[in-house]
Amino acid sequence: MARRLGVAPSTLRSWARRYGLGPADHQAGRYRRYSERDVVALQLMCRLVGQGVVPAAAAAAARAAGDRDAATPPAVDDDHGPVGDRRSRARVVRGVVDAAHRLDGDAVTEAVARHLAEHGVVATWQQVCRPALTALDRRVAETGGSIDAQLVANWAVSTALRSIGLPDGAGAVPPAGSQVLLACVEGEQHTLALEALHAALTEARLPARTLGPSVPESALVAACRRTRPEVAVLWAQTLQTARPEVLGALAAAAGSVLALGPGWSGLDLAELPDTVDTADDLPAALHHIARRCAPAVS
Ligand code: B12
Structure with missing residues (x-):
């Protein structure tokens, strides 16, 4: 398996020990038998770690992927090495x-x-x-x-x-149980970073519902009430569009809120409910969401 994934056997053992990735029924001193589910999870782990996602977050997303669909391999290849000079x-x-x-x-x-x-x-x-x-x-x-x-x-x-999609057979996008909702604040047309997050989540098999640019507060809250996402993500590119009040309204309707984008810089989290948080870049946002949406990393 180490050869197939291109990682050291000690790395596989460490991922198994720390993050529970790998055969569940392994007994000390015996061969490890990897199921299709283990392979799916480990391939995604390699891909995400190779992209700079911190191992704990990558493991959370990888285990979720393995749990969600053991039969369908993810849209990853074995090329997880250095991303070029x-x-x-x-x-x-x-x-x-x-x-x-x-x-x-x-x-x-x-x-x-x-x-x-x-x-x-x-x-x-x-x-x-x-x-x-x-x-x-x-x-x-x-x-x-x-x-x-x-x-x-x-x-x-x-x-x-x-064009990033879930692998064939992995279900429609977004699936009924989608735990993440993405939107831009009202007046905000800068969607690209949010689109990158949407694509990264899809790739990590944590597909999101995306409402797109300039979402009025009433539509945002209504969508959260209907779908009860684990994480509602709100993008604000500029200070002009970022209104902290909307975060409070959203927090009441979603499991947690992630305020993303340079518009929120200077946001005083102490003034907001505990479930509101921020992240500075794509890997950090992915990490945050994977942690909230996947089983806790032991
Ligand atoms: C593309 C773009 C547009 C496109 C948006 C298209 C789209 N679908 O998104 C269009 C043409 C619509 C547009 C319009 C406008 N834009 Co514009 N736009 C940009 C541009 C070039 C890229 C935006 C972007 O995607 N940034 C993300 C990346 C590329 O930027 P970065 O610095 O590498 O990343 C930073 C963060 O975003 C963060 N980050 C990056 N990626 C990710 C991902 C995640 C998940 C997270 C959490 C964080 C994160 O890390 C960095 C540190 O802050 C920026 C310039 C820029 N470099 O950002 C201007 C910019 C944001 N726009 C600007 C302006 C002024 C406007 C307009 C007002 C122009 C006008 N007069 O009409 C309108 C406003 C429209 C509106 N109401 O929202 C200004 C904002 C100034 C300010 N701070 O207020 C900028 C900074 C340009 C400038 N140099 O002045 N824009």
């Missing part, structure tokens, strides 16, 4: 930025989708999408030029992120 990443980012400047959205989508398939959502968002979006934005700020290339890139990145 800096130079090759810079080449991908440059390719994306150049294609956007040519207004060639298909080329942007293709480059991002290829990286997603090879390295997964977290690595692609952190290493390709964020730098490319930032570079395009900087160019506009420096030259005072048009935002046409930026708009092409936004659409194309979004198209690629939305």
Whole structure:
């Protein structure tokens, strides 16, 4: 199994000891027999750890994946090794930025989708999408030029992120029991980071319901009351759209609330219910949600 996954046998033993990943009925001194469920969980664990997700959170998501569907392998491959050197990443980012400047959205989508398939959502968002979006934005700020290339890139990145699906047979998206609800605050059109989170959750087999941009408070609270999510995520990109009152209203209707995005910087959590929290980036948000939605890591 270690050879198949490309990890050291001692790593497998440590994951089994710390996180309960691996054969449940293993007796000391005997061979470990891995079930299909164990393989699903371990493949996802390798993928997430390779993407920089902290092991405890990766294990929580991996065990949830193994529990949820032992019969269907997840949409991961065995390529969980290093995500390429800096130079090759810079080449991908440059390719994306150049294609956007040519207004060639298909080329942007293709480059991002290829990286997603090879390295997964977290690595692609952190290493390709964020730098490319930032570079395009900087160019506009420096030259005072048009935002046409930026708009092409936004659409194309979004198209690629939305192509991430659950593996065949894993059920419709979102499944009836979806525990996560994602939305942008009212007035907020910046959805891309939330789309990245949606894709990362899907990849980690924790699919979410997403309400999208500019969700009025009444719709948000109504959706939470109907679906009672374990985690309601609210994205605010700017201080102008972030209104802390909405977090309180949401906390009363959801198991917990995760306020994400630079708009919430300076948020005083002490003023809000205990179930409201924040996270700074995609791996941290994924970690937080996996911990809330998967069985506790022992
Ligand atoms: C794409 C974009 C748009 C697109 C959004 C498309 C879409 N579907 O999302 C469009 C064209 C619609 C748009 C519109 C506007 N935009 Co705009 N936009 C951006 C841009 C380029 C990227 C936004 C983004 O996705 N950021 C995420 C990544 C790429 O940014 P980052 O710095 O790497 O990440 C930071 C955090 O977000 C966080 N993070 C990153 N990823 C993740 C993921 C998770 C899960 C978490 C928790 C955190 C996290 O970590 C970083 C540290 O803060 C930013 C510039 C920028 N670099 O952010 C401007 C930016 C956010 N926009 C800005 C502005 C002013 C506007 C407009 C007002 C412009 C206008 N005059 O109309 C409108 C407002 C629309 C609205 N009502 O919401 C300003 C905001 C300034 C401010 N702080 O108030 C920015 C910063 C541009 C600038 N340089 O001034 N925009």
